Amino acid sequence: MPLTLSILVIGKSNYYWKMGMKKSIFVLLLCAATGINAGDIALSFDDAPTASSAVMSGVDRTTAIIKALKEGAVPDALFFVTTNNIQIKGRERLNQYVQAGYHLGNHSHAHLSANKVSVNDFMSDAYQAHLILKAYGSTEPYFRFPYLHYGQNKEAVNALQSHLAELGYSNGYVTADNFDWYINAALVKAKKAGKTIDYERLGDLYVDVIWQGIMFYDDIAIKTLGRSPKHVLLLHENDVAALFLPKLIRHIKKMGWNIITPKQAYADPIAKIIPDVLFHKQGRVAALAHSKGMPTSALRHASESQEYLDDLLNSAQVFK
Numbered sequence: 039m040p041l042t043l044s045i046l047v048i049g050k051s052n053y054y055w056k057m058g059m060k061k062s063i064f065v066l067l068l069c070a071a072t073g074i075n076a077g078d079i080a081l082s083f084d085d086a087p088t089a090s091s092a093v094m095s096g097v098d099r100t101t102a103i104i105k106a107l108k109e110g111a112v113p114d115a116l117f118f119v120t121t122n123n124i125q126i127k128g129r130e131r132l133n134q135y136v137q138a139g140y141h142l143g144n145h146s147h148a149h150l151s152a153n154k155v156s157v158n159d160f161m162s163d164a165y166q167a168h169l170i171l172k173a174y175g176s177t178e179p180y181f182r183f184p185y186l187h188y189g190q191n192k193e194a195v196n197a198l199q200s201h202l203a204e205l206g207y208s209n210g211y212v213t214a215d216n217f218d219w220y221i222n223a224a225l226v227k228a229k230k231a232g233k234t235i236d237y238e239r240l241g242d243l244y245v246d247v248i249w250q251g252i253m254f255y256d257d258i259a260i261k262t263l264g265r266s267p268k269h270v271l272l273l274h275e276n277d278v279a280a281l282f283l284p285k286l287i288r289h290i291k292k293m294g295w296n297i298i299t300p301k302q303a304y305a306d307p308i309a310k311i312i313p314d315v316l317f318h319k320q321g322r323v324a325a326l327a328h329s330k331g332m333p334t335s336a337l338r339h340a341s342e343s344q345e346y347l348d349d350l351l352n353s354a355q356v357f358k
């Protein structure tokens with residue numbers, strides 16, 4: 039059954055509740071009928087704490103994200119901190135996440151690309167972030183490479199992995215990639231230009247794009263690993279997350295998926311396999327699929343493109 043049809047079926051779900059069908063049975067039947075796997079996914083947010091924007095202040099952004107996570111009963115989330123972003127208010131915002139029960143990971147100090155700088159330069163920057171993050175009580179030992187760039191060549195990739203391991207870090211990989219950052223940039227640009235923003239349509243588009251990405255990489259995993267791994271969703275600590283996280287969390291659950299802790303996700307066996315390839319930019323599932331012979335062109339979802347998203351935003355008339 040195509041996804042659009044399955045969504046229509048879900049739209050009618052209240053009818054089935056009233057008919058006395060238990061939700062869990064309904065979701066199982068639905069998954070069987072649609073071929074949609076009821077998977078597990080953890081949420082992660084990069085680049086925290088991000089600067090205030092034309093849409094909202096950084097403080098309001100953090101408050102909204104925490105509220106959405108709490109109301110959505112998300113058991114934990116990882117905020118990958120770029121420590122050079124920390125200003126006075128930023129420090130308070132990171133503490134807010136920690137006090138709310140969420141965890142921080144290392145996303146480097148200056149957001150350098152490991153594909154563009156030497157192993158030494160990259161590591162001294164990562165170490166600087168490591169020292170700064172020690173001030174916060176609730177860090178988890180995961181390092182996420184900026185831009186998901188893992189190193190200039192295989193020697194550099196291996197050297198960086200082992201140096202980070204010496205510092206106690208595991209790889210904070212993602213499995214589901216997307217261009218949420220571009221949707222956010224389009225929103226901020228439209229706001230600055232004084233355009234009218236249809237937040238309803240923008241929220242629907244955001245959820246749809248993120249969900250399509252999850253389905254795309256889950257499908258690749260099933261084809262190449264023979265199973266759905268515990269996923270890690272890449273998001274950013276941005277305005278679209280603050281605005282539409284409640285909608286996204288509702289959608290993930292409505293589709294029968296569970297939101298798990300990042301720690302549970304990183305306990306999946308794929309955490310132990312760093313594929314011997316240079317292609318890591320689309321996440322761990324894509325890298326594994328590539329190591330098994332799938333071409334990189336088949337490992338990038340159509341929506342991971344600025345032109346595609348511009349067309350989508352234009353045809354939905356999100357900004358007027």
Ligand SMILES: [Zn+2]
Nearest residue numbers: 084085184185
């Ligand atoms: Zn980043």
